[in-house]
Amino acid sequence: MSLDQSSIKRQLSGQGALLNVGPICTRVSIKFPSIREDFLHIYKDYPFLEGPEITDYYLDVYARNLYRRYLRPQVALNTMMNDSYVPLPESMGLLSVEMGMNWQVAFGCKTHILFHAGVVERDGVGLIIPAISGSGKSTLSAGLAYDGWRFFSDEFGMLDIQSNELCPYPRPVSLKNESIPVMKEWVGDGELFSREYEGTPKGTICYLRPPPASIEHMHKPVRPQVVIHPVFNSDARPEIKPLTKTMAFFRLVRSSANYGDIGEPAFHALAKIAEECISCEITYSSLEEGIRLVNQFIDENLP
Amino acid sequence: MTEQNLLLQILKKPTAMLDLDVRDWNRVLFDAHMLKLRGRLAHDAYTQGLWKKLPLKVQQILVSAKIDAEAKQRKIMWEINRIRRALHGFEDKVILVKGGAYMAKGLQCAAGRTSVDIDILVTKNNLDIVENHLLVSGYSSQVLNEYDQQYYREWAHELPPLRHPDRMIEVDVHHTILQVTNKFSPNINLMISSAVQLEDNIYLLSDEDMLLHSIVHLFVDGTIKSSLRNLLEQHDLITEFSVDPAFWSRFMDRAEQLNFARPVYYCLRYCRHFLNTNIPEKVMIRAKKAAPGLLASKLMDLMVFRVMIPYGDGQSKLTDYLATNGLYMRSHWLRMPPLMLALHLTRKFYRRFVISSSTAKKSS
Numbered sequence: 001m002s003l004d005q006s007s008i009k010r011q012l013s014g015q016g017a018l019l020n021v022g023p024i025c026t027r028v029s030i031k032f033p034s035i036r037e038d039f040l041h042i043y044k045d046y047p048f049l050e051g052p053e054i055t056d057y058y059l060d061v062y063a064r065n066l067y068r069r070y071l072r073p074q075v076a077l078n079t080m081m082n083d084s085y086v087p088l089p090e091s092m093g094l095l096s097v098e099m100g101m102n103w104q105v106a107f108g109c110k111t112h113i114l115f116h117a118g119v120v121e122r123d124g125v126g127l128i129i130p131a132i133s134g135s136g137k138s139t140l141s142a143g144l145a146y147d148g149w150r151f152f153s154d155e156f157g158m159l160d161i162q163s164n165e166l167c168p169y170p171r172p173v174s175l176k177n178e179s180i181p182v183m184k185e186w187v188g189d190g191e192l193f194s195r196e197y198e199g200t201p202k203g204t205i206c207y208l209r210p211p212p213a214s215i216e217h218m219h220k221p222v223r224p225q226v227v228i229h230p231v232f233n234s235d236a237r238p239e240i241k242p243l244t245k246t247m248a249f250f251r252l253v254r255s256s257a258n259y260g261d262i263g264e265p266a267f268h269a270l271a272k273i274a275e276e277c278i279s280c281e282i283t284y285s286s287l288e289e290g291i292r293l294v295n296q297f298i299d300e301n302l303p
Numbered sequence: 304m305t306e307q308n309l310l311l312q313i314l315k316k317p318t319a320m321l322d323l324d325v326r327d328w329n330r331v332l333f334d335a336h337m338l339k340l341r342g343r344l345a346h347d348a349y350t351q352g353l354w355k356k357l358p359l360k361v362q363q364i365l366v367s368a369k370i371d372a373e374a375k376q377r378k379i380m381w382e383i384n385r386i387r388r389a390l391h392g393f394e395d396k397v398i399l400v401k402g403g404a405y406m407a408k409g410l411q412c413a414a415g416r417t418s419v420d421i422d423i424l425v426t427k428n429n430l431d432i433v434e435n436h437l438l439v440s441g442y443s444s445q446v447l448n449e450y451d452q453q454y455y456r457e458w459a460h461e462l463p464p465l466r467h468p469d470r471m472i473e474v475d476v477h478h479t480i481l482q483v484t485n486k487f488s489p490n491i492n493l494m495i496s497s498a499v500q501l502e503d504n505i506y507l508l509s510d511e512d513m514l515l516h517s518i519v520h521l522f523v524d525g526t527i528k529s530s531l532r533n534l535l536e537q538h539d540l541i542t543e544f545s546v547d548p549a550f551w552s553r554f555m556d557r558a559e560q561l562n563f564a565r566p567v568y569y570c571l572r573y574c575r576h577f578l579n580t581n582i583p584e585k586v587m588i589r590a591k592k593a594a595p596g597l598l599a600s601k602l603m604d605l606m607v608f609r610v611m612i613p614y615g616d617g618q619s620k621l622t623d624y625l626a627t628n629g630l631y632m633r634s635h636w637l638r639m640p641p642l643m644l645a646l647h648l649t650r651k652f653y654r655r656f657v658i659s660s661s662t663a664k665k666s667s
Contacts, residue, residue: 054358
């Protein structure tokens with residue numbers, strides 16, 4: 001059951017609204033009206049549950065005192081995970097919300113193998129795009145999502161250990177610096193983007209809503225069939241380098257956040273992906289080229 | 304009020320999990336998360352055959368907790384292995400204490416436990432040798448502040464924490480179980496000489512001493528706030544050890560010998576109150592002889608009942624605050640003489656004040 005906007009707003013400012021993304025249910029409460037606006041703009045298409053539901057995480061965005069609420073507004077964050085965050089100014093509040101949710105999943109979720117990766121799907125083909133920050137995985141996953149693919153995530157690939165399937169976790173895409181104008185041009189509709197947050201520790205940040213259909217189908221998993229490691233380099237010649245199964249395995253291990261915690265089942269799951277998927281590394285110098293290489297690799301290699 | 308806490312009811316009677324609705328579950332899972340007891344709930348649900356009957360979503364949340372606890376225990380056991388290697392050539396006793404010891408001995412209280420550091424106990428004259436072995440093997444000190452370093456070395460019962468840069472586990476090397484200035488600081492040689500060999504030079508405290516250490520840690524050195532996990536640990540140790548009919552008299556004798564009769568009284572009283580621990584009446588009567596005066600008893604009850612599980616709805620913030628700080632001051636009061644305490648707290652307060660105002664400046 002989903003709620004209307006005004007009840008969501010009321011809950012957000014009080015006990016918290018129950019946001020459901022993929023397998024995860026988070027109770028979010030935000031004590032700053034301006035951050036609530038930003039939050040609801042970017043989470044407009046997401047289901048907020050009427051509850052009661054069993055809740056995975058609690059996220060509380062608040063001011064430490066009246067001084068920090070009204071005079072020099074500053075956002076404090078409680079994820080209930082024994083953490084201490086550097087408080088941000090109110091104008092960057094949405095970053096706190098996103099950071100907090102990332103933290104909770106990254107450290108709390110052990111039911112799924114987490115990859116630091118983008119994931120998309122088309123025609124039943126699950127594509128994992130593992131990469132470190134700055135390699136363009138968010139841009140590439142979002143680019144594909146607005147080019148006919150179904151968006152799963154730009155940050156957390158989630159593999160169910162029982163079923164060996166990828167679960168969608170379609171949170172808003174987090175775009176940084178140069179990739180912001182690129183995506184704005186690619187997507188066209190400016191309404192889908194958040195404000196641009198300038199002067200953050202990572203430069204300028206802007207969030208992008210995933211396509212509504214991706215959110216609507218966020219409970220439909222898919223079998224992984226392709227793994228593509230992107231390397232963005234604006235001066236490079238386009239290139240596709242196939243990976244051996246051994247290399248494919250080790251690079252998956254390296255990109256997984258909770259491989260060591262899950263242990264043996266994770267080893268078997270990754271070995272299975274390395275065995276059954278086609279894997280390569282692509283080097284590309286523009287979003288269009290990256291997407292062309294992805295399609296080319298899949299067309300030429302997927303049986 | 305405390306009797307109504309659902310988590311407590313479930314810990315005492317795991318089958319009560321089957322009667323919870325969604326709201327109850329949220330309450331229980333929240334408390335269990337804050338008190339670091341989710342791993343324990345998962346363990347209880349498995350071993351009592353309740354797992355398949357739990358709501359799917361609860362299974363999911365508890366699976367994460369279970370995997371997390373298992374991973375942490377694996378890391379602890381591996382770290383023990385690394386410590387043994389680092390201490391190769393050191394012939395004297397290395398005594399595992401607290402979480403690492405419970406795991407190594409396979410005790411019930413280790414079930415689902417999420418320990419993040421390792422504690423070992425060695426005799427004071429071995430301290431430098433052990434520290435050196437660890438430093439040579441790549442461990443490094445986590446305390447860089449000079450006052451803290453000096454404070455540890457002069458007064459504390461342990462070295463400043465060490466950590467190997469490849470592994471994120473903290474290793475605390477103790478030479479006794481309470482700060483040397485603490486009113487209750489025992490003759491540690493008695494405990495060290497009764498330690499029981501586990502393997503090679505790795506030892507564990509005797510059963511009685513193991514329980515006493517846990518008690519002292521909570522009721523002398525601890526602030527008691529949110530300490531249900533520690534009380535449960537004592538409940539488990541008591542339940543497991545007292546299967547041996549001779550345990551109780553050995554234990555009470557030892558408590559009196561080491562001058563721990565008062566903290567033992569608190570442990571037995573609160574174990575019984577919160578967890579219905581099976582303690583013979585005879586033992587209780589003997590323990591009561593060490594109870595504090597009526598007023599102190601009443602005050603201690605008020606504070607402990609209030610803070611052991613602090614997340615209840617509708618509790619007064621003010622009394623929570625008073626109880627929390629009352630117990631904090633108590634633990635410090637026991638820890639060192641008044642003048643030393645005053646100087647120590649002044650320094651700590653000053654440092655916190657300076658640091659918080661300087662970070663506030665940076666981020667505003």
